[in-house]
Structure formats: structure tokens, C-alpha cells
Amino acid sequence: MTTGPGTPAVEVRDLRVELGGAQILAGVDLTVAVGEWVTVIGPNGAGKSTLLRAVGGLLSAPGAVSLFGTPIQSLRRRDRARVVATVAQSPVVPAGMSVLDYVLLGRTPYIPTLGRESAADLAAVHEVLDRLDLPGFGRRELATLSGGERQRVFLARALAQGATLLLLDEPTSALDIGHQQEVLELVDQLRREHELTVVATMHDLSVAGEYADRMVLLAGGRVAAVGSPQEVLTEDLLARHYRAHVRVVPGTHGPLVVPVRPH
Numbered sequence: 001m002t003t004g005p006g007t008p009a010v011e012v013r014d015l016r017v018e019l020g021g022a023q024i025l026a027g028v029d030l031t032v033a034v035g036e037w038v039t040v041i042g043p044n045g046a047g048k049s050t051l052l053r054a055v056g057g058l059l060s061a062p063g064a065v066s067l068f069g070t071p072i073q074s075l076r077r078r079d080r081a082r083v084v085a086t087v088a089q090s091p092v093v094p095a096g097m098s099v100l101d102y103v104l105l106g107r108t109p110y111i112p113t114l115g116r117e118s119a120a121d122l123a124a125v126h127e128v129l130d131r132l133d134l135p136g137f138g139r140r141e142l143a144t145l146s147g148g149e150r151q152r153v154f155l156a157r158a159l160a161q162g163a164t165l166l167l168l169d170e171p172t173s174a175l176d177i178g179h180q181q182e183v184l185e186l187v188d189q190l191r192r193e194h195e196l197t198v199v200a201t202m203h204d205l206s207v208a209g210e211y212a213d214r215m216v217l218l219a220g221g222r223v224a225a226v227g228s229p230q231e232v233l234t235e236d237l238l239a240r241h242y243r244a245h246v247r248v249v250p251g252t253h254g255p256l257v258v259p260v261r262p263h
């Protein structure tokens, strides 16, 4: 990989995506520095998940996406998996699979074809399960977990993958406010300790602003605003693009967005 000083973790140039005959992304540009946390917001259907899928290489967009200086289409699947890990908005839960086996899927890029997981792979899995407050969950069947527990298992799989770029599509939407904070604090701590880069989408705008270095407001498949939480979370922009009546009040870690009734 051709990383040098100043090479961004993510570089998206003029990303256009058409799905089912409709233009979903209409020329999106985005640069994310190594170690940065960027959160993409925008109304339902704005194209947030589509953008994350393209950045993760789950959607073909030749020439539009580079990760750490390498065009994503020239990374082989296994190499890509060591670079970028995605937690999808609603991951498929394989029937009958245990938590341990599910999180072990994150180690696939390190396991030789037709080989078995090593002791190091298992150790990595147990370590993330502990970190995510899931010790003893390994033998449980994934389908029997609560929404919040399952969400933490999805994150565990991504962390076990050991990728330096994490793409989190609404990672906290199934969580109560306590677990939301716990998961986001953990991601932020890991980011600092391991120089991870985080690109997330989130619907809770106050929470989004508290954890993001920068925010991108996506609307109708285009970038409507990009900048610090203070620059993006304004009453004017949110009224215009969400048709929402909100008050924005200053908070310690970023603006707090409070919905208020229109009349």
C-alpha cells in the first residue's frame, strides 16, 4: 500500500451510484484523514448506507474510492478485509450460529483457505468479546440475544477483523442510551489506542455531533454540507434538509439538537 504522510484513509471522488434505474448518489466527494471520525447524517433514503457500502467495497464504483492511497478495486478481497471492516445497518443473522463462530468470521482474512482458525484467532475473538462486555456469550446462539447484545456482537466481529478503517452504519440504533454511550466510548477509545479511522452513520444528531470530528450532511444523493458538528448541526440546515423543527443548543462536546413541535 502506498501510504505516506498525508495519505487519507478514505478518498471518494465523484461517486455516482445508480440502483434499479435510479440515481442514488449523484457525485459525492469525501476525504477522511487517518485517525479521524466522520459521521454521515441525512434523512431516510439520502444514500448514507449506499455511500458506506461503496467505501467498504460492497458496491462496485470503479475509480471513485481509494483506501489509504490504493484504489479499492485493485485490493483483493482478503487484503481489503484487513483494511476495512463494515457493520451493516441490519446484518443477516445466520440461523443456528453461535456468537463465537459469528465473531470468528471476522478472522476469515487471516485463516488459510481450507485451514482452521489458530489459537491467536481464538484469543483475538475472546479479547473483543471481553472488551464489548460479552464474556460468556460465546456459546449462545446469536438469534437468542437481545437487540443490544446482538449489536455488540456485530461490532465484535468487525473489531476481530483487525481492520484500521471501521464503517459503522447506525451502530447504535438498537441500543438504549446507556449501551449507546458504552459502545461509542469504546469505539473512540479503540480509535485512539490503535489509530483507527471511523466513518459512521447515525440518526441521533446530538450523539452524532458529540463523537464526530467532522460531519457530512447527505441529502438526495449529494453532500449538502460538510464541516465541524457546529457547522453542520444548524437549525437552518436541519430545517431545510430534514423538514424538522429543532432547537440547537450549545453542549460541552458539541451542539445538542432538540426536536420541538412546530406550533
Ligand SMILES: Nc1ncnc2c1ncn2[C@@H]1O[C@H](COP(=O)(O)OP(=O)(O)O)[C@@H](O)[C@H]1O
Pocket: 019, 020, 022, 024, 042, 043, 044, 045, 046, 047, 048, 049, 050, 051
Ligand atoms: N438495491 C437497490 N435498488 C434500488 N434502490 C435502492 C437499492 N438500495 C437502496 N436503494 C434506494 O436508494 C436510496 C438510498 O438508500 P440508502 O443508501 O439505504 O439510504 P439511507 O441509508 O440514507 O437511508 C433509497 O431511496 C433506497 O430505496
Ligand SMILES: [Mg+2]
Pocket: 048, 049, 050, 089, 169
Ligand atoms: Mg441507511
